[in-house]
Amino acid sequence: MALRRTGLSVTSITTCWGPDVFSQTAEYAIRAMIEIATRPDGKPVLSADLADALGIPPQYLSKLLQSLVRTRILKSVRGRQGGFSLVKSASTVKLRDIIEPFDDLRKYEECILGQPVCNEAGACPLHDFWSVVRQQYLDELSTKSLQDLADYQLDKLHTMNAGLFRRVGAVPGKQTVKDQKAEQK
Amino acid sequence: MALRRTGLSVTSITTCWGPDVFSQTAEYAIRAMIEIATRPDGKPVLSADLADALGIPPQYLSKLLQSLVRTRILKSVRGRQGGFSLVKSASTVKLRDIIEPFDDLRKYEECILGQPVCNEAGACPLHDFWSVVRQQYLDELSTKSLQDLADYQLDKLHTMNAGLFRRVGAVPGKQTVKDQKAEQK
DNA sequence: GTACTACAAGACCTCAATGTCTTATAATCC
DNA sequence: GGATTATAAGACATTGAGGTCTTGTAGTAC
Numbered sequence: 001m002a003l004r005r006t007g008l009s010v011t012s013i014t015t016c017w018g019p020d021v022f023s024q025t026a027e028y029a030i031r032a033m034i035e036i037a038t039r040p041d042g043k044p045v046l047s048a049d050l051a052d053a054l055g056i057p058p059q060y061l062s063k064l065l066q067s068l069v070r071t072r073i074l075k076s077v078r079g080r081q082g083g084f085s086l087v088k089s090a091s092t093v094k095l096r097d098i099i100e101p102f103d104d105l106r107k108y109e110e111c112i113l114g115q116p117v118c119n120e121a122g123a124c125p126l127h128d129f130w131s132v133v134r135q136q137y138l139d140e141l142s143t144k145s146l147q148d149l150a151d152y153q154l155d156k157l158h159t160m161n162a163g164l165f166r167r168v169g170a171v172p173g174k175q176t177v178k179d180q181k182a183e184q185k
Numbered sequence: 186m187a188l189r190r191t192g193l194s195v196t197s198i199t200t201c202w203g204p205d206v207f208s209q210t211a212e213y214a215i216r217a218m219i220e221i222a223t224r225p226d227g228k229p230v231l232s233a234d235l236a237d238a239l240g241i242p243p244q245y246l247s248k249l250l251q252s253l254v255r256t257r258i259l260k261s262v263r264g265r266q267g268g269f270s271l272v273k274s275a276s277t278v279k280l281r282d283i284i285e286p287f288d289d290l291r292k293y294e295e296c297i298l299g300q301p302v303c304n305e306a307g308a309c310p311l312h313d314f315w316s317v318v319r320q321q322y323l324d325e326l327s328t329k330s331l332q333d334l335a336d337y338q339l340d341k342l343h344t345m346n347a348g349l350f351r352r353v354g355a356v357p358g359k360q361t362v363k364d365q366k367a368e369q370k
Numbered sequence: 371g372t373a374c375t376a377c378a379a380g381a382c383c384t385c386a387a388t389g390t391c392t393t394a395t396a397a398t399c400c
Numbered sequence: 401g402g403a404t405t406a407t408a409a410g411a412c413a414t415t416g417a418g419g420t421c422t423t424g425t426a427g428t429a430c
Contacts, residue, residue: 079427125337264397
C-alpha cells in the first residue's frame with residue numbers, strides 16, 4: 001500500500017490516501033466551531049487560541065474563520081477584547097452551514113461512478129446502494145446542530161475528565177496563547 | 186461557491202470540490218473492470234479500446250490496469266490477440282479487491298473529525314453516526330462482486346437499449362479503435 | 371493621538387493526485 | 401528472423417488543496 005519509488009519517479013500508480021468525508025478545511029471548521037460553542041461565556045475567542053488548542057495552522061485557521069464571518073455564522077471583533085464569536089444560537093446553526101462554504105455538496109448529486117446520467121431511470125451499478133448512504137449523510141448534515149455537537153463534546157469531557165483529547169480548550173484554566181506570552185516576559 | 190479570484194491570487198479559501206467516495210483512479214478501475222467483465226467472450230480487451238469506450242485517458246488507464254495485473258485480478262497478454270482479461274471468475278472478485286490497490290481503506294478506521302482517539306470509549310460528536318455509515322460502505326465493498334456489477338449493467342443495457350450511456354462497449358457492433366484505424370486507411 | 375493588538379488579505383510555497391510523452395520489451399504473424 | 405502490434409515503465413507536466421509569509425487596516429486603551 002505504500003508508495004513504491006525507484007530513483008526519482010513512481011513505478012506504479014501513486015497510491016492515494018483514499019476518500020475523505022470532509023475536506024481538511026471543513027474538518028478544521030467543524031472543530032473550531034465546536035470549540036467556540038463550548039466556551040463557557042460568549043466572549044470572543046482569539047483565532048490564535050483556537051489554533052493552539054486544536055492543533056490547526058494558525059494562519060490557515062484565521063482565513064477559514066474569515067470565510068465563516070462572510071457567511072454570517074460567525075462575527076469578528078478587532079482590537080483588544082476582540083476575537084471570533086457566534087452570531088446566533090448554536091442550536092440554529094446546522095452542520096451543513098459549517099461545511100457548505102468549503103465543500104461543494106452538489107458533488108453528492110453526481111454519480112458515484114462518474115456516469116453522466118445516474119437516476120432511477122438509468123442507474124449505475126452502485127446507484128441503489130449509494131443513494132441510501134448519501135441521503136443518510138445529507139440528512140445528518142441538515143439535522144445535526146452545532147448545539148448537538150457541543151453538548152456531546154461537553155458531556156464527554158465531564159464524564160471522563162481524561163487525557164484522551166488533545167483539545168482541552170473548554171476546560172477552565174486552559175493555558176492560552178496570551179498566558180504563554182505573559183510567562184515569557 | 187465558485188472560486189473568487191482577484192488578479193493572480195485567491196481572496197478567500199479555495200473552494201474545494203468536496204468529498205469523493207472513490208478516488209478518480211479507483212473509479213476508473215471499477216468502470217474498466219465492469220467493462221471487461223461485460224464483454225461477451227473472454228477474449229482479452231485492448232487498453233486503448235477500454236479507454237476509448239469509457240472516456241479515460243489511455244496512458245493512465247494502461248498504468249492503472251498494470252497495477253491490477255500486479256494484484257492478480259487481471260492478466261495481460263502482449264502482441265497480437267493480446268490485451269487484458271480476468272484471471273478468475275467475476276463472482277469471486279469483490280469490489281474491495283478493485284479499490285484496495287488505489288484507495289487506502291485504513292482511512293476508514295480513523296476519526297471523521299481527525300481526533301487521535303475516537304472509539305466507543307471516547308468518541309467524537311459524529312462517531313455514532315459515522316460508524317454506521319462507514320460499516321454500510323465497507324460491507325458493500327466486501328459483499329458486492331464484479332459479477333453483481335456486470336449483471337446490473339448488462340440488465341440495464343438490455344432493458345432500455347438507449348443512448349443514456351456514453352459507454353456502449355458491451356453492445357455488439359461497437360466500433361473499436363481498430364475499426365477506426367481501418368476506416369482511416 | 372499614539373501605541374498596541376488583533377483581524378484582513380493577497381502573494382507565494384509545497385506536495386500529491388492526476389495526466390502526458392517517449393522509449394523499451396515481449397509476443398505473434400508471415 | 402523481421403515487421404507488426406500491444407503491453408511495460410520511467411520521465412515529465414499539470415493542477416488544486418493545503419499551508420506560510422508579509423503587509424495592510426481597524427479598533428481599543430491610555
